[in-house]
Amino acid sequence: MKKILHYSFLLTILMISSCDKGLDDLNKNKTSPTSVDPVFLLNNAIINSSFPVKTLVFDMGIVQQMVTPNGGVLAGANFNQDSRDITQLPIWAVYYQNVIKYNYDVIQNTKSNTARSNLYNMARIYQAYAFMILTDEYGDIPFTEAGTGYSNQLLLPKYDGQQGIYTKIIQELTEASAALSATGTIETSDVLYSGDIAKWKKFGYSLLLRAGMRLSKADPAKAQTTVAAAFAGGVILTNADNAYIRHDANYNQPIGGILNGSEAANFYLTKPFVDQLKNTNDPRLSAIAVRYVGATSGNGQTAAAGSTNAAQQIGMPMGKDNGTIVAQATTDGLASFYDYSQADRRRIVKTTSPVFLVSAAQTNLLLAEARFRGWVTTGTAAQYFSDGIRAHMDQMATYDANTAVAAGARDTYVTANPLVVGTELQQINTQYWIASFLNGPEAFANFRRSGFPALTPNPYGQPNNPDVPNGTFIRRLTYPTSELSVNTTNVNAAIAAQGADKLSTKIWWDKP
Template sequence: MKKIVNYSLLVWSILIMASCEKGLSDLNVNKTSPTGLDPALLLNQAVINTSFPVKSMVFDIGIVQQMVTPNGGVLAGANFNQDSKDVTSQPLWTAYYQSVIKNTYDALTRTKDNAARSNMYNMTRIFQSYVFMILTDEYGDIPYSQAGAGLSDRVLFPKYDRQQDIYPKLIQELTDAATALSTKGTIETGDVLYAGDIAKWKKFAYSLLLRAGMRLSKIDAAKAQSTVQAAVAGGVITDNADNAYIRHDANFTQPIGGTLNGSEAANFYLTKPFVDQLKNTSDPRLQAIAIRYVGAGSGAGQTVAAGSTDPSKQIGMPIGKDNGTVGAAATADGLASFYDYSQVDRRRMVKISSPVFLVTAAQTNLLLAEARFRGWITSGTAAQYFANGIKANMDQMAMYDANSAVSATARDTYITANPLTAGTELQQINTQYWIASFLNGPEAFANFRRSGFPVLTPNPYGQPNNPDVPNGTFIRRLTYPTSELSVNTDNVNEAIARQGVDKLSTRIWWDK
């Protein structure tokens, strides 16, 4: 009897302990903490983080001679034909792999086998393809097939794919994803790019396909033509209502706008080639874009009262000047100091809440103009696409700020005075593409290398013995960041051995 009682007490004690442990376990579970993020949030985070970083202004925008600074140190880059790698501002590589590709990869993993989220899966495929296109255009060979798999698959040292292998995969990915999008599936209204609008996402995808096809114009004309034809058949962005752009506000500020309204407000200037192009053709976009703080002798002199948007007063900073030489250049131009040169208007065009345009009707119409001129498509005329591209870009100015709007009269007068002219079609089309891509550094840089236009004079800084960029040439790519060289050493060295020396002057595959 005593044994039975003891056994009963033991069983009872175990039951009580188990119950207590279960209670403690329940207490330790945070029922309000999510175990996984909704893929829509991951895609949105990726979109927002794609806004071009400050490093794009230092390199891309400087390489194509739209904005430069005479200052060195952390701002050294295209202005000095100098490779600055990481320094203090985050390179595009780090910004995109850590804050964009990581999120898109996670979103794809969570939606790939979920039929109810098919549209989200394919929207993410399209956006990820856009980002990979930027990365490979900037650097050449990059991690692609293994990129983003660090957390899920423990691929901590991804291999580099060849650019000539990446482009066909991007073309296939865009084609398949656009085809798979369906209005019969779940409409993902939470996405910040198009609020789940299937028609707009399809146009975005096919516009990227058009862009990818045109990239191949030098290296593989046949593939370029077939890709362009497929894109046009699918339907591309030809109206500003369908533009792909990132919206910013006080919580999600525009990176370049934040910099130009902060510590570097007095350090970046519109260039002489860019201002002269607009000024010499009476382009109304100059008044929309530029401001000059007349008589400014320092940054403190750049006051609202001193600011003028009068096109006739705009003067661009010469290329290839530093702090030791820019003062003499300013004096020669009749200015009080280099602070007196024209800038992009930070109170209109590059506010902290300014939009960042990724793919626009202006760009797409201009690519269609070139495709039609080459005979790759038969619809429309090159002249009409050309005019439509200019019109779309001028109308787009109002989306930055009401005070940057170009009037219909000024727009139409310019278009009439600057028709597409026989014998100079490619130069005209791609010069307009350069203007239409202002502030979209990666795209302006890529199309400049592809087309060779506008006609620019190579930056003379440090010549004739510049170690990074041979005399009389341009920067052709960005170099791999220090983090890759020091951590993913074997794979990056394999890519360098295959692609060519890791220098600013090395040409990527489609730029040969």
């Protein structure tokens, strides 16, 4: 009996030992990655930088391209109204939680890896681009300590002044663009340019040109040297080099998604925007706009009722709410406010429409101004001006085959609208406003920098608006509630340095 018990015990031990040998291997998940190629982190940064839907509420409304007469969660630029929960959503939360974080990780993971030098510098360029958007929207922002929450446990980052941020952005773009090398590893998996070094260089130098032009009033000397360096490096001059994010059925364009969904009947092209295009016989109006003639509700905005005829387009006036717009629509001879022109969601703002970050149109127009100022000495302002218009008209075909502008119509418009002595800055920057349609942050930034187009301030709520004084425009977005309640000390230091946390407070480079 004792022998039987002894053998049983030994057998049990052997079985346990035998089973234990494979447990370590069995418990390893062979399909779950233990590391991620940093190029895919860069891709996450890129695809998350498509402009969020709330840029409709502020940026595009401030520059009077699209507006809604409705309030609630849509209240913002349409009513000159501060809404801190909404000002967090357009750029702040999306960029800091995704774009800045992912770029920072790529930079940290590749800065000492000479084999991935190109990826390191691509991430530096894209990080500079993201920070430029953030500081242009808000002014002083977390910069030096941004993105370090995981690596350094800095969960409450300090804010940097915008002047210093721009100095660093210019340095990063200059160094990273120059450091890109066609002899290094080509990062073919990148979703922006598939690792094309020549195009990444042009993207970096085009951003440097943009950064230099931002300083045209705040620091003209620095602006001139920066612009000259960018031009010498080589910028985007043709649509083949445009920097844009592609969307598809799986990854929808954010603005296209909302305008083809819950807000389809809520946003309209403004009267200033439609009138600018209509009064100059601009063929882009037919490519951009649709009017659902006779519509009395959202359900009436059917494809059959839609007209893209430029002569029939009517923009919605600024300063109306969903009460006063009813009488205005009657005055304008419309069936209802649903009868005003919209950006065509079946063509230019589809769910699969691209989002342009930097385009040949924008770059040529900036060069037109730079040449006018004498900051570049090659070419003529008139040629850059007309090339910019042509580039944007040709770019329209990228949205949809039915948004293409015919070459004949393009050339007729360019011939009829030359650059005129005495009105150069107004003409150039009005065209920049048109060429930046759907790029709300860039249109908003350049409008503040240049003062053009010559728009009339949105009268809603004035003259007694505490956020936007009578006869003025929104100049920045306010800090989100999350920062005020959690990162209180640092955000209050920024407010003390920059000025009151109001929509009307000007950022550093926004000079008269």
